[in-house]
Amino acid sequence: MTSSKRLYELLSSMRFAVSVLTVLGIASIIGTVLKQNEPYANYIIQFGQFWFDFFEMLGLYDVYHSAWFLLILIFLVVSTSLCIYRNTPLMLKELKAYRENATEKSLRAFSHQHEYAYAKNADEIRPLLTQFLVARGFRFRSVQQKDGSELIAAKAGSYQRLGYIFTHLAIVIICIGGLMDGNVPLKLQEFFGQKKVEVRDIPANQVPKVSRLSVKNLSFRANMTLPEGATADVAFQRVRDGYMVQELPFGIGLTDFRIEHYPTGQPKSFESDLVIYDPDLKAPFKHTISVNHPLIYKGIAIYQSDFQDGGSTLQFSAWNILGNEDKPKSISGAIFKKVPFDEGNAQYQLEFNDFRKFNILNLSPDGKGKPHNVGANVTFKVRDASGQANEYVNYMQPLQLDGKYYFVSGMRSSPQEEFKYLRIPADPDLQLQGFMRLKSVLFDKSLHAQIAHRFAEKALNSDAARAATQNKFETSVVQLLGVFADGGYAAIAKMIETSVPQDQREKAAQTYIKIMTSAAFEAYQMAQERAGIKSAQADEHTSSFLQDSLNAMSDLFYYGAPVYLELTKFEQREASGLQLTRSPGKNLVYLGSVLLVLGIFSMIYIRERRIWLLLKPTSKTVLFAMSANRKNRDFEMEFERYQSQLNNLLES
Amino acid sequence: MMKTQKIVNSNDEPQPFLKQLSVVDWLYAFALMAAAAFAFSKYSQFMDIYETTFLFGAGITFSLLGWFWKSMRYLVPSVAVISLFSISLYQGDLELANQAFLLKYLIGSQTAIMWMNVLFVLSALTYWFALFKRSAFTAKVATTLVWSAVLMGFVGLMVRWYESYLIAPDVGHIPLSNLYEVFILFCLITSLMYLYYEHRYETKQLGGFVMLVVSAAVGFILWYTFSRHANGIQPLVPALQSYWMKIHVPANFVGYGAFSLAAMVASAYLLSNKGVMTASLPSLEVLDDLMYKAISVGFAFFTIATILGAVWAAEAWGGYWSWDAKETWALIVWLNYAAWLHLRLVKGLRGPMLAWWALIGLLVTSFAFLGVNMFLSGLHSYGTL
């Protein structure tokens, strides 16, 4: 046997097919375990440089488009095709043949056969037999044998054989359709250096020819992000760690993007009002797409795939947090914009990354309560002169946390970290001012003496006590306030460690905290007076506000930014994420699918059976033989049934 | 000639299908179509072409089902009547579910489902008892328990469907949208298939095995209900608001159900093959045949489901195949059983090897069904754990 013949034998063999199926299955698992098409940076963090390179070499970050995976698919196509090529003639032959030339000898060799003797005469028997067959859905052909006997060869369910052809043809068709829509053409162009992946982050119109795919590109799956009011006529195809620019035969404009919500707050629908600008059209036309309702124009399907901010404009009050001013500066910015500003004598840069108008959060302590909308938040970075940046997420409205209202700001210094949250208590009229005024007094050392004095006036009620201890008392309070102003509770803790013996620290800490809260109360009153607001009374609301404030101030020292940005006004501008696909293979795939279903059902539910009845007038006997290409229980039962039925028929 | 004719007809000649139908069959079908027509006449102004098609499609489908499998002629109307009765008790007010006695303790959505759970577990125990005691009567009781569980389950789903509209008209949707709901569907479909084969093969000895997976699913439902409180009705995320869901999901679960059934039969096969309980179980031939039947039905429906999924994905996500985790695992399951069928049909392989394979197939299937939602991320992000 020549080697090419042997290769053909192998490829078209069932063993090979099943192995390919298994390999394909296992290969597909990889892509589901390892998250695909992530930004490469994430993989490097996850695996480290060495393994990252290794896995990239294996194409594990986009398994299903890697060369070796395509190779498996191609093997599948080849093997299945050869299999069809090899078996189809047989199948068709089986489909047509009646096997009317079977010999008596061979029939007697059947595992399923029985011989009957009959009393009536042959031409009475013959119609009985043919009718018996027809009634059970068998088609037959009969031939006279030389010895005067007659062989009736019958069959039913031959179309099962078509099932084989359909299923396997379907596989081939589906795979071919899939490969057409896959990125094989692109891969080839890359391989021959005609196309190159763009990795730089540059405007679409500056992307060079080698990284652009022309309008003629047969099949693609690309994305575009359209801000409201913008138009575009190119989309982007992600390829590994870069992208290609896909040119479109028409322009797409977005007039409005809408999210509707259920009463419960979950999103109900995403809709984009699109305008299509096509030189071939007299006038542009409008069309609204939504999830599950794409627009298909010129063979390109446009889907609603996701959404993001499209550059909302924002107004902030920037509160200095460690200094003693109590008035904010106002700053304006926009998402994707970088805004320079200087605080004290240092330069900073604000980078606004995302704005969310709705945030469905579940703030109930036990997490059992209903999630609800807590209003807008903004995500931004504060970058200092040395290029170091922290990321922040600030909520516009105060959030209600265990019964009290706080302005919340999350902070982290790298994307891997969780946000750490600063909670600034809202003042009685739910504003930030209250806290900021208090802070500006407490952090203003020139006022500490005054605070201490007022405090002393109250604390030491008897004249005797005053005379004795007032100065000493006030200086210690001033000292304590000073320490706090330099580093919050942490600094005080450090002071205790250095100056107080082990066993008294606990007690000292408590006293200091008591003193701080009472001092803070005085400071608060001063702040109120300075602002010309009626003074607060000493109830538990005020004291819990003061405690929260002191904690918040202590945290300010770790906030990492010189200002707190309070979002005051916004004008939202959304962007709709569209996916554009052209998949000529789709119809092939659907055709294949129909074939597949037809094929499988006919394979499973049509059972091919054959019956031979050898009518021998000479010996007045009928030889009944039966066979099927699948000998299963149904067949056995059918045989027994027919056997007894023929018995009634003939021997009655 | 005439004489022979008569002989032939008096003989056991098979009748064409329609001739075999009894008056009851016709009445049943007529009643269903009448009901559909009535619903249409009453609500047609609210229905679009799809819903109309679904309505009458359902009428026809269930008529045929009842014709091919007579027991359906009792199940379908009972579900309809009880569900309607339960719905009438709500009087359009969700709160009544926890107040009206019948709703609170019998046929309210959640309650009915709880009854389903209980009855399924009971049936499993009863089947095993019957198997060891070799008691035909006990086995009959078990079968009745399964039927009533199925009845309760379907009532529960139907009423849940109605409840979803009570929450808010735009929240309303068919209860096939999260893990809790599809697990109920799984229990129901698996048990129905089992009941069908129990009737076809005239053996009640496999009930214990099949009801084992169902009970496992019940366990999950209970855990999901009590420790995760995930039994609430959630509105549909935009991607799931599609008619495809109504056929894609059930088709899938016919697949899952059949594969699980096959796996349990396989375990019975392996035990019997090792000489355990051989005497009280059906013959190996029967088990082997049942296993094949189940897997091929499962394979057929799973194929359809996957294709429907692709068509749907083409609409919702912009590509008929995105290699997302769920899709890929569906493919893996499919390939697995394709290989199984090849070995059995082409190579004529039989015996323990295939049984083991079918059993392991269950692991693969359950991963595709559950594991993906638990461990992997993807576009199919309904019902995460």
Ligand code: HEM
């Ligand atoms: C992805 C690849 C393939 C798939 C999904 C597939 C699927 C199937 C299915 C579903 C059946 C019907 C089983 C049943 O009756 O339920 C079948 C039968 C069969 N397959 Fe494949 N097949 C594939 C490749 C191949 C290859 C490469 C061969 C080459 C030898 C092959 C040979 C056969 C044969 C001979 C039968 C039995 C036909 C009969 O006896 O009626 N298959 N296949």
